[in-house]
Amino acid sequence: MSRHDHRFRDELRGWLAEHAPPDVEIAATPEEAEVLREWQRTLHTGRWVGINWPVEYGGRGASLTQVAIYNEELAHASAPQILGRAGVSLVGPTLMAHGTAEQRRRWMRRILSGDDIWCQLFSEPDAGSDLTALSTRADKRGGVYVVTGQKVWSSHARFADWGIALVRTNPTAPRHKGISMLAIPMTAKGVDVRPLRQITGESEFNEVFLDGVDIPVEHLIGPENEGWAVAGTTLANERGATFVWKEQVLASLAFDLLSKASARGGRDRDPIARQRLAQAWIEVEIFRLHNGRTLARLARGEELGSESSLVKLFWAGMSQRLYETAVAILGSDALLMPEDERALDRGRWPLGLLASRANSIMGGTSEIQRNIIGERLLALPREPRT
Numbered sequence: 001m002s003r004h005d006h007r008f009r010d011e012l013r014g015w016l017a018e019h020a021p022p023d024v025e026i027a028a029t030p031e032e033a034e035v036l037r038e039w040q041r042t043l044h045t046g047r048w049v050g051i052n053w054p055v056e057y058g059g060r061g062a063s064l065t066q067v068a069i070y071n072e073e074l075a076h077a078s079a080p081q082i083l084g085r086a087g088v089s090l091v092g093p094t095l096m097a098h099g100t101a102e103q104r105r106r107w108m109r110r111i112l113s114g115d116d117i118w119c120q121l122f123s124e125p126d127a128g129s130d131l132t133a134l135s136t137r138a139d140k141r142g143g144v145y146v147v148t149g150q151k152v153w154s155s156h157a158r159f160a161d162w163g164i165a166l167v168r169t170n171p172t173a174p175r176h177k178g179i180s181m182l183a184i185p186m187t188a189k190g191v192d193v194r195p196l197r198q199i200t201g202e203s204e205f206n207e208v209f210l211d212g213v214d215i216p217v218e219h220l221i222g223p224e225n226e227g228w229a230v231a232g233t234t235l236a237n238e239r240g241a242t243f244v245w246k247e248q249v250l251a252s253l254a255f256d257l258l259s260k261a262s263a264r265g266g267r268d269r270d271p272i273a274r275q276r277l278a279q280a281w282i283e284v285e286i287f288r289l290h291n292g293r294t295l296a297r298l299a300r301g302e303e304l305g306s307e308s309s310l311v312k313l314f315w316a317g318m319s320q321r322l323y324e325t326a327v328a329i330l331g332s333d334a335l336l337m338p339e340d341e342r343a344l345d346r347g348r349w350p351l352g353l354l355a356s357r358a359n360s361i362m363g364g365t366s367e368i369q370r371n372i373i374g375e376r377l378l379a380l381p382r383e384p385r386t
């Protein structure tokens, strides 16, 4: 780590000491969403949002090492994820690669400041793992696309100002050739957002119904009918350096807390519990090594390609097993949800256990990752399509 990196860490630590993060973990209610939007605004005043964006777009042009330091320091300060993370980590990079100068001017600074929160409108009831099956239509009539269809699992859509949507603009072309990407104002006439209640009791996801929504043609991102290639940029950013390092820090912190909680009740003297704790530690370390390799490759300017599937698959299983171990060895108090005052560590263990079920689904399911590893890394034969 260079002297420059040490200075970067000191600057961020100093800033965090003066700007305490709010005690809100996720945006489950409009009030919590407002607190998180305000936190993003505060971070932005210190230029601490989108630090890896180029300086010309309001970022710091931060290196991979600095992104790693940033995620470590924010995790150690118990800072929540920013509300506008889809905008910062997905939409911004997509606009940099495919947007027009006018689109970048209009949207990019407001993404960083939290003035505009974006959501991702890709998945549909019949198009998740296979997104090319999407059926939301956008028919061009004069200067507008008329959009009709349904999206689902759209994180934070009810607090979002904009959505990036994949829509079908040519229904007769081969499936992946008739798709386009549009920016949809979530307050437009014909947009109806309905929250979905999750296993944790929270409502991060939403269904989004689009009924004859008029979208000006200037909101097309990238060329018409080439939205599949444009979405490639968006999806590649979903598993980039920021994801890898943030999850790495969170897994280490969760393990440290688990080992302290088991020591408190003397549970770590039980030989079975000790073996499970050792196994959890080994897995967190393996994850760290996977991530070290990923960052080294990115630093050399290499593409992550199919190997990112190995890391995603390992992370999903590791995080689920970590919480299974926690509730298995910490006893019944570790099963109480946050609203119960007897809950251990404010209910983080059962919440983590339930929330981590999503890790093997989001950003490509574990079955899909195994397909990619089998076909592209191991060159196993593909199953013939029926």
Ligand SMILES: Cc1cc2nc3c(=O)[nH]c(=O)nc-3n(C[C@H](O)[C@H](O)[C@H](O)COP(=O)(O)OP(=O)(O)OC[C@H]3O[C@@H](n4cnc5c(N)ncnc54)[C@H](O)[C@@H]3O)c2cc1C
Residues within 6 Å of the ligand: 119, 120, 121, 122, 123, 124, 125, 127, 128, 129, 130, 152, 153, 154, 155, 358, 359, 361, 362, 363, 364, 365, 366, 367, 368, 371
């Ligand atoms: C926490 C979280 C946040 C999300 N946020 C968003 C968001 O903001 N915006 C958005 O657009 N989407 C979002 N999603 C949706 C996510 O992208 C999809 O859930 C995911 O792509 C899987 O699609 P699906 O749920 O339709 O499952 P399906 O694709 O219907 O899969 C069902 C089952 O079949 C298996 N399967 C499917 N195809 C194959 C195959 N070829 N080989 C083997 N097995 C297969 C899957 O692994 C799975 O077990 C989010 C999901 C989660 C969990």
